[in-house]
Amino acid sequence: MRTKKNKSIFSAILIAFLLVVMPVYAAGYLAYRWGITRLRNEIALSQSAQTRYYMQKFHSDIQRTIKQQSSVSSDRDVIMLSAFGEDFTEKNYPSIETMLAINRIQARLTTIMDSNDIIENVTIHMPSINKSIHSIGSISDLTPEAYLELKNIYDKREEQVLFKDNVPISIVTSPFQYASMGRLPAYIVEVEYSIPKIFNTLKLMKGDLEGGIALVQEKLNLMIAGTGDANLVWGLLEDNKVKPVAVDSEPGSYPGSVDIRKYNGVKYLVAIGRDTFTGLTLVSYTPVQEIYRPLQKYQPYFWTFTLVLAVFAVMFLYIFYREIKKPLVKLIHAFRMVDDDNLDVRVEYRQQNEFKYLFDSFNSMIDRIKNLIEQVYKQKILYQKAELKQLQSQINPHFLYNSYFVLRDMAENQDCEGLAEYTKLMGTYFQYITRNSGQSATLSQEVEHARIYAMFQERRFRNRMKLIFGELPQSMCDQVVPKVVLQPLIENAFEHGLKNTVKDGILRVSFKEDTHYCRIFVEDNGKDLSDESLEELSNNLNNEDNDIEQTGLINIHRRIRLSFGLNSGIYVSRSELGGLCVEMRIEKPGGGNNVQVADC
Template sequence: MPIFRKRQWRMTIFPKLIIAFLLVVAPIYGIGLGMNQLSEKSVREELSKSLNSRVDFYLNLLEVENEQMMGLLQQYVVDKDIQHAAFISNTMTIGEWTETVQRIQDKLQLIKSSNLYIKSVSAHILTLKRTISSDETISDTISLEYEAVASVSKLRGVGKSYWNDRLFMAIAYPGSDLPNMKETYVLSIEINEEMMKQSLQNFSDYKNAGAMLINPENGWILDNQADEGITKELSDYLRNRSEASAGEGYAQISTGKSSYFVAYKRSPAFGYYLIAYVPSVEMVGAIDKYRMLLWLLSFVSLVFIVVYSYWLYRLIRKPLHRMIAGFRKVEAGKMEPMPLPKTHDEFYYLFQRFNMMSDNLKVLIQEVYEQKLRAQTSELKQLQSQINPHFLYNTYFILYRLAKMNDIENVIQFSQHLGEYFQYITRNGTDDVPLDAEIKHSRAYVEIQNIRFARSRITVDFGELPGGCGDMRVPRLILQPFIENAYQYGLETKRRNGRIAVTMTGQDGQLLLSVEDNGERLTDADLRRIEANLEKQGADMEYTGMLNVHRRLQIRFGAEYGVSVARGEMGGMKATLRLPMPQSPGKAAEPSNPNDAKGE
């Protein structure tokens, strides 16, 4: 029973059903979770490809426009009108000079109108210290904007410069490298940053997304009113990126509580980076919703598993537990019917059959018990009928001799003791008697033997019975047979100084009645044979005398009680009867089975 209770959770059906259910559900859930993760990864990859494609496309458009502007600069840098104004203006008449300036301005206007990203076009004629612009007539002095493109005179081809938050593209006249032909004129274009910003605003369809152009070397930034935080983060990221990702790449950057997916690519011609950024929530917002739905599904599944487990507990575990409890009661000897379950299922049938089994067991136990009682009664009657003929002959011969000697007093006492003796062993009113009555009968037997044997030959000492044990109910004839054995087998041949000691003590909740003699006839082989017979108690044995008493005590009080034998301190055999100690004075000991006791 304790082993079952210790291992019941591991060995019962209920946890096995739960584990089997989890083994079925877990792979399905795992496959679903894996598919969700693969889908999320695939969507992220597609979104990154889409963002990179947009960056590539837009940067290619910008480079086409920039190459067109560079081509216009290279084309008009050798324009004859600009050359005439720079080199032979002092030979022109007023009319020719005016027409030349007008033609130059018209050409600059043509360059400006050819591209949306051109804000203005200027020709800085250094030989005249004057500037001709598409937006203004010829100036009296060189324009301040020349400072933005002054360094281009040292370059061959078109150069780019960033000046006062403005972006310029310029080219110097090739002949400026010739001797005595330094700083002739420079043709420059100012990029229309507003138009580029408008173009960047249309770059992405996502909310709060955007794009910007950044040159991390000179700090030039062109954005469409991006948040300062993301602008700084992107600038820092471009400065600190690895060499492997210097040209282009894709990353996720966090700024405070926000997170962005970023794609960038560098323009090899102009040196700036085109960066597109999209809030993570915009790109993978749907994925996050699906993830939340997956967690919601997981929670619902968990609730379902808990509900399912509780349902299995109510359906299977609880009835089984009640049935096991019922079987434990049966093992303890309590044949109690169990209430039938409300559901008419298999357990209803099992509970019905269990109750029928309990009723049948009650009947069988009652029949076996009655059979046991009948066997005990017949055994007792058999013991009662086992009156030693020699004892009967001897008592009558002693009575005859006393009468012949006219010893009337001893005849009276002997007849009284003999009558009490035969009355006690032959009455059939009850099987149980008070322990006092059993001891009194044993004393009567001793008085008969004292008359038979001289008192100086055999003496018998009775100890005091512990208080509260006199009314204890015991089977009849449990003590006198052992005193009789002491007379017959231990001391019958002893001519003097024979002694029998009857002691009654309480020890460890047991009442011990011992009969010990100082006989010299007991051998170790006899003692071992008696002990073996007491332990064996086979069904085919003849239960008489000592074995009869031993078996009746065990039937009456339980297997831990009965008779044991040993060699006593006086040298003879010591037989000890173990009985349960009464719980309180004046109250007889209860039998191990309440039905084993009968009233007198």
């Protein structure tokens, strides 16, 4: 029987080759990927550091500006004008003291503006004189509506950077102790930040790198200034991360992240910094393709290395196939032909190497096997047939002795009808065992022969026992078995199991079939079977010694095994009836290591 196909040696050599070559290729690939990753991380680190730096700068500058705005509350001129100032127009000129106070306030506001590069203008709004004093642009009229608008913007603030007409501003109002008795503050200090100056700062920060940078207010969905497309900026701010980039944050840095994000099918390296004080978000992004551009000059070297390695691998595998794999396949094919009982196969190999020796040894082995088959195997088959004939000849005369006594009794009793039936069955019985048409029969024929024998014995011992003979399943009828193997089992039950039974004896013959075996059971309720006798009988059946006494059961056991293999034979146990249970087990074709029935 052909065993399960094993793994090919070609696969093992191929795996070994890959284990040697792949680390070399992997090292080259990893070096290439390491360069890309390092460059990407350096750019990510640079963008992250720049983002943190400028967010800190915006934070510090605006915080300092707001402190300067708050310091205005201690200015004497501001206090005097907000509390005691007088309204004036082009016709009603202010006093000299008022003009001097306004000039000093303008100088103070100019100082605040000069302290921050991104300030466009600084204004203090005073409803007491209905004027707005600017660091640039002198004095303008203040309407109640404009003043109320500024107050409402200030009252709704959540962060320190506010917006008026989409322009970033910061507002500080007068302290309560200097405010009038009304609901409005005594004055409002407003700083307007320059969008063009913020843009120039961002452009300087980005430098020559591709991509863009933008300062936005996420809550208002407002892009304050930036060098890129607004839709791209808002798209990158959405949660569409591809993978994070590991960048160490400095202690005290502002919340943010560095990620690779995807928008419209393009990947970007994105650095995001957020400041809760100002409410602003700084977004810097660079196309990932631009990061890899400096390494493109190394790609030809990498692909050349890959091509050379692939050519080397193909050449190695071709030589291995021609010199090793192909001869092995040829030799394996020859072995399989031998496994299929083809002993005329021969293999040729012309090259002078180790395979030449193997092929010549194979041919020599086949020749020796053919000689052994002629000298040993055929002799063994002839011996087995002779042994089977000898075993069967020991069984044939067992029944004849008592048959004539029964005929004599029936004749004396003038039982003509019974005598006729009995002689007919005897003719059928002896015809079966003496017929030379073959030494094998179907199981249905063997069972019918055994049934006739059992009927004879039942008539002989009709006052002492009862026969229960089951029906043979239809699926078992065509099973081929050696002739006269079932009748000796029934004879053994009569002669030994029920020998000393005076009455109420039972002999039961039954049949059972499963996936692998046909089983025939012959049982009796004899009282003389001891455990020691049962064990001795079982040991004799399992004894392969040819010198052991050849009893009927042992003869049948060996015939069955010679015909059907070692998984078949006779097995004994104690019957549920109390006596001996003899099981004849016949292995079906395909049920195991099956041997075809010998013509014995």
